[in-house]
Amino acid sequence: MSTATPSRFTRRRFLKQTGLTVLAAGSAPVLSAPFVSAAFADAKSLSIVQWSHFVPAYDKWFDQFAKDWGTKNNVSVSVDHIPVQDVAARAAAEASAGSGHDLFGWNGAGGAHLYRKFLIDVTSLVEEVQKKYGKISVIGKQIGFNQDDNTWSAFPDYYINFPVMYRKSLWDGIGIQPDSWDNIRIGGAKLKAKGNPVGISLGHSNDPNTTWRGLLWSFGGAVQDETGKHVVLDSKESVEAVKFVAALYKEAMTSDVLSWNDSSNNQYIDSGVSSLIVNPISAYRTAQQLNKKVADDIFVMKPPKGPVKQFMGGAAEFYGIWKFAKNQDAAKEFLKYYADHWVDAFKASSGYNMPIFANIVPKPMPLLSDDPTSTPRDKLAILQTSDEWSAVPGYPGPAWPATDEVYNNFIICDMMAKAATGALTAEESVKWAAQQCDGIFNKWLHRV
Template sequence: MGGMAGILATGRTPAYAQQKTVHWLKWVDFVPATDQMFRRELVPQAEKELGMKINLETVNGNDLQPRITAGIQSGSGADIIMSFNSYTHLYANSVVDMGPLAEEVGKREGGIYKYAQAICSNGKGVYMGMPWAVIGGMIAYRKSWLDEVGATKFPDTWESYRDVAKKLKAKGRPFGQTLGHTFGDAPGFTYPYMWSWGGKEVEADGKTVVINSKETVESVKFMTGLWKDGMDEGGLAWDDTNNNRAFLSQTIAATLNGASIYIESLRKPDQYKTEKGEPLNKDILHAPLPKGPAGQFGFHLLQSNMVMKYSKNQDAAKQFLTWLHQEANYRKFFESQKGFATPCTAKWEEDKLWDVDPVMTPYKVAAKLGQAPGFAGPPDAKAQEGLSKYIITDMYAKAVQGMPAEESVKWAESELKKIYVA
């Protein structure tokens, strides 16, 4: 018997209907070549070798957390979802343990960096997300423009940073920075900035809120002056793409960013040129954020992949992630990034890719040197809640819009106590 009658008689569905489908939800990569590589090469290869269908969906990074929440609430959605920072802790009860894969990859690749371990695991061998990559945040800056105001290297203190920014703003070339509700560049700037002055959200006990300190207040006061003197004041409304466009259109002289600005200028050398008609990529360098009275810090976006508990394809999802983390397959991702993403294991630190372009070299240790939100406490669910609510970023945004420094810090203290004390 053929057709539907045959299917009903045998009690078996056609082979194609039995094929597993894994739905992977990730961000729209800031390196377009990577998403193209996934769709044209790596996903078709995985489908062929694993005998499953891979549904790759990409969304703006700011849309990932709402999709996670919606999936958990409805009990349906993507099988694998890319996580930013400590979403892993926030949704720990709704994801599958990836510890066995993390242990396997760590042993094979020289160990997983402590930064990734702290964010992705509970410290007891359970991994809420499989570490994927760190998007290092460095200052991209126009070398020739800084040279014109006497800065032969990027300023390494906040005082000299403000001085150089002020001179460049007077020439119509301010520094640019977002203080908006956006996942990467805003907290990537404000958290290390606060730490560098000695400010912190909580003590090491993860309970005692201590943000209302002299150090934090001083950092806010300095930020208000810095914003007026040297920054593009439209940055209050920027997301993680606006500063890229501002830099590439030559309206700002420097901005905290992943390496996507530089990589884009390499990708389109004929489109992006200096005011003198030379390739813009020849005039871009990278530097870490300046140091403050308490030291120099970085907060880099850590990405992992979470397998959701509601998924009916958990085994297939784990199989796909295991395949992705095979060195030959992961390398295709790594090389397509050209240094924009730093792997989470020590092995890749010595990869030859970092020797190809010295402009990218500062990014190779991002995963090694990052400090997690919630410092000095753990990067747990409460730390992620504070990050998701943009409390630290808003503390500075309120001040540059006119709220007295002491009041903006008290506001942040009140908001953090709702999380840590209530």
């Protein structure tokens, strides 16, 4: 005889047990919170996020440096490195969430001025370091300084310069020095015919954004005036600059440059193809590791002279401390200590990170004035003066959210590329770009 025995595992029992399990798991953090928070309070921590440096050895040095500082000061330090193109999105995420790293390292456009309301005032820290290590250069002041109330919302770390890098043997071969934009066009055309074109990107990335601004300034054009309130792009000078780029593209470059990212021009010269690029010295440092013969032939020069001036764009790195940072004091102390050891940072970057405080790396600068890995040893010496010919995108006015958006939308790159590819005439191209800038400026002028 069989009898129907009720199942031991009923739906009600399942629900009851599952509910209790979920409740226990959910309440665990709440129950343990008093003990956990006490434990955290005892151990200080400092978290830092910054871009993955183009000189990997610098990241290794920085990580160890931060760790050693933490050990000395009983602070647990963590450093995260993210790709440079992710910096802006990460900053937006941390600001929106009101949570994230204590110290945020920005690179290039955007940053301190955009996030001003989310960052603590570091004026006293910057002034203290300035007293010790000398005045801040023009490019340094364009970064985290707020002109309206003379305060600093970020600590300026370094800037990246964009000198000319050229293959000396090739240019000597045609008897032309690439020291002016005209010479680059004329000589570049000859070298292109020999299979060694000029390589300046017309794509969507940081390098063309920086280089073409430098050319625009050299021709007397600019996106905005000194006050930063007016768009002055639609000018005769801008049209001349764009006409020149169209000629340079047709005569001295190939269409490859339209698709380039920031590493393409490095590969172009390091592979021995290109005769000239405009780039930070990472291209040269990489060539020293990959192709010594080419590296020995790469020489460095100030930016080319234009009809009006000799000037070039630069990119800047600076640290902000969030208002929501859990350990603001530790962040400030770390920056002070970091400034005191900035020469080591400079050496670790192989001379890539350029100083913003006048005497923080006394001249003659190590490596740049006498680089044992270069022949001749003073090959990079000219870079010591780069603060005289470098500026961030807002030049001659301040960098502010509108100039950042012009930069992020690649408007200057596209202005040059539209004329270079023949999609628009130089005049039409400048008009198009000026309209785009006007729209962006009108929008931001009502919001800042």
